[in-house]
Amino acid sequence: MTKNILTTLSEFFSEQELIEIISTLMKFHRIQGSRDLEKASEYIRSELEALREFDVKLYTYEYSTWYELHPPVIGWNLNECFVELVKPSRKILTSHLQTKLCAVAHTPPGDVEGEVVYVGEGTRLAHYRDKNVGDKIVLAHGNPYLVYRVASQLGVKGFLFFKTGVYEDAVPYLSLFLTPEEAMAAKIPAATISRRHAHSIVSMLERGLKPIVRIVIDAEYFRDAKINVIEATLGEGRDELHAFAHYCHPAGTINDNISGSATLLELAKSFDRALYRGRMAAPKSMKIVFVWFPEYYGSLPYLLHKTSHQSSRIVFGVNLDMIGEKQEITGSTINIIRPPLFMNTTEYEGILIKYLIESLSINRSFSNMVKIVSYRLDVNSYDGGSDHDIYLQFSIPSIMINQWPDIYYHTNLDSVDKLDPILAKRIGVGIGSALYAISSDCLDREVVEMINNAYREYISGYTKLKFDIETLKRLKSMESPTGKEVQKGSIKYRYIGGKGVLTLRTILRLCKSIQNLEDILELLEKQPIQFLFTHYIPLLLMHRSLGIDEIKYYITLEYGIDIDEATIGNMINRLNQFKLIEEVTI
Known part of the structure; x- marks a missing residue:
């Protein structure tokens, strides 16, 4: 069959x-x-x-x-996009005729020309220290939404984005996912270029040149998407x-x-x-x-x-x-x-x-x-x-x-x-x-059971074969939460937030201060913390109430990695501050 x-x-x-x-x-x-x-x-x-x-x-x-x-997203259409190097020589860097990825998704329209300033990642105010970006075009490789949010306050006239770690001639797909309210306030056009073109501009800057770029984007917003x-x-x-x-x-x-x-x-x-x-x-x-x-x-x-x-x-x-x-x-x-x-x-x-x-x-x-x-x-x-x-x-x-x-x-x-x-x-x-x-x-039921048993044994063994020896030793000594007696007064956590993916945009809206945001960004820069914080731990606590030591056990069992309890506690505190989880005393 x-x-x-x-x-x-x-x-x-x-x-x-x-x-x-x-x-x-x-x-x-x-x-x-x-x-x-x-x-x-x-x-x-x-x-x-x-x-x-x-x-x-x-x-x-x-x-x-x-x-x-998940917040609202503005309706958006792209008609045209051109990015041109004007000085020291003329050259089309990218356009919608080559790829529609040339415009950052949800960018406002605009026609701007200006000197380019490279700000590196560009996601924090510290990246702009000692740089004059007023009335200039910013070149950055950080998260576009963060860069746009930070640099828009500094009087920039345009954004050029590229991605590190991709093929050098590739034009990246980047997006802003603006809400309707954010879109109404957004006035600065944002475009993307390849890593090769970005490095060429950085090289010009290092040689004391002042590259001038023009960004032309014809796009439109609408509210009934x-x-x-x-x-x-x-x-x-x-x-x-x-x-x-x-x-x-x-x-x-x-x-x-x-x-x-x-x-x-x-x-x-x-x-x-x-x-x-x-x-x-x-x-x-x-x-x-x-x-x-x-x-x-x-x-x-x-x-x-x-x-x-x-x-x-x-x-x-x-x-x-x-x-x-x-x-x-x-x-x-x-x-x-x-x-x-x-x-x-x-x-x-x-x-x-x-x-x-x-x-x-x-x-x-x-x-x-x-x-x-x-x-x-x-x-x-x-x-x-x-x-x-x-x-x-x-x-x-x-x-x-x-x-x-x-x-x-x-x-x-x-x-x-x-x-x-x-x-x-x-x-x-x-x-x-x-x-x-x-x-x-x-x-038939017997065949299904045979397949299931074989698969369970395979998964159990194969997953552990990927772990290093020290992790296997550590797992052997760790006690499963299912077999552990619950102590009276022990503290556990459960998820109480809405469904959906905890994106960086959502985190920004939940942060109460710039310092709080800076601390969160510093935490999320460490891999695999971002995935654990935005996906795994919220999903885990949707399904069961657990203490920090139990969360650590599940992470080790699933991925064979050792995350210290202090780091897990930091993530738990942040999720608690965002009112996505609550403390439960048993």
Whole structure:
């Protein structure tokens, strides 16, 4: 049966059609809050409504509305962008004709010309000490929102951003995500250039030259931007299995995440063809639900609505985010990102990974005895950064299929030549086959239990093999919170804040003073503190009340790292100050 499902879906999955879908979606500049994002959603919806076997629904929310932790975002469209070096010689550094990433997303329009001053990271007032930036254009590589917020108070006339650590000719994707109120106050245009051009300007400054740059941006704001979520449901039953992908991000970029959203759309078409031709039957035990939304800003209101208004129950989710890359070009590995260990759910995970591995195993060993996985593949502990984060906050076990690292990530060089449609197909077919097997009861209980036991043993052993020897020794001596007697009067913490991702913009709004902000930024500069503070610890405390020593145990168990209790205590104090957690005395 396993082979039959994989074979059938593979036969009806068209690589040519996948490329056509990608070619259409890549034309839209799918910035959150843009009209092109709405047009992309209309295209996805129209393609789904042409299918015969799916029930298609559109959920519409507003970018102008607060959704728990997520603030409103201004509607924004880009028409034109030019960045030109005027002196000491004339040269177009970048333009919308080369890439629409040339304008920082949500920048106000403007036409400015001025001398460039390099401020390094540019995120703190200290970075501007002894620098005259008044009526000049600032060149910086720090977080654009922070730089914009700090330098706007100093009389600058324009912003030029670049990114360190990316390919030198790549123009980065950067954004401001301004609220409507912030957008009304914003008057200074912000553009991006490649690292090569940025270093050239810095070199001019070091030689005593005074480079002059002109920034021209034609953009417009509007307040009625729509968040469109498209849902396509197959089968019957109260329980739902979700496969989802975000369809936002800049025009011309492919792997993040046209690869996931297009593969999901072609997978739906594959199911539709197979069912229409009688090669498969619609699942009766559970529904398979495919969902497309803007990242975070779509998944949060969708799940708030879905979990409060619907009688159905979402039991598992699969996030497709960057799944069809040529590994030999981007340098990536297929990562299966698991839910956190404290959620302790492996039943659907094991089945999905079994089908995925089978779909990715094309070749055989030297002696032709066993199949071997034909791509770089790894199974990893929970990591954040995409819509599975939101599903997990609703206690829905979800995994992410993702290719990382990617040397072209969030740049204009994340282009169609990096796409591997065969790999995208194999991932899509593997996931679709697993969801169909689960929803149709294709596997008997004994086989399911065998798969689950094998997967649990694999995860337990493989995770520990990644830890260093000292961590393994430390884990052996640490006492699990589940087996520890609770002492009367002990202090624990639980999450009481809203759902959503704790972004830097949210942190800025929660800070009561500049000094408080400086302290937070200093704390978050240390890796992996930022992820623990913004993702892992809030998620952990959503699911259980824990003391600092218990939080330390879970971090060590999950990631094999030793974070001292003082640092954890500092993070807890900050979350407490933000009124996101509260102290509980047992």
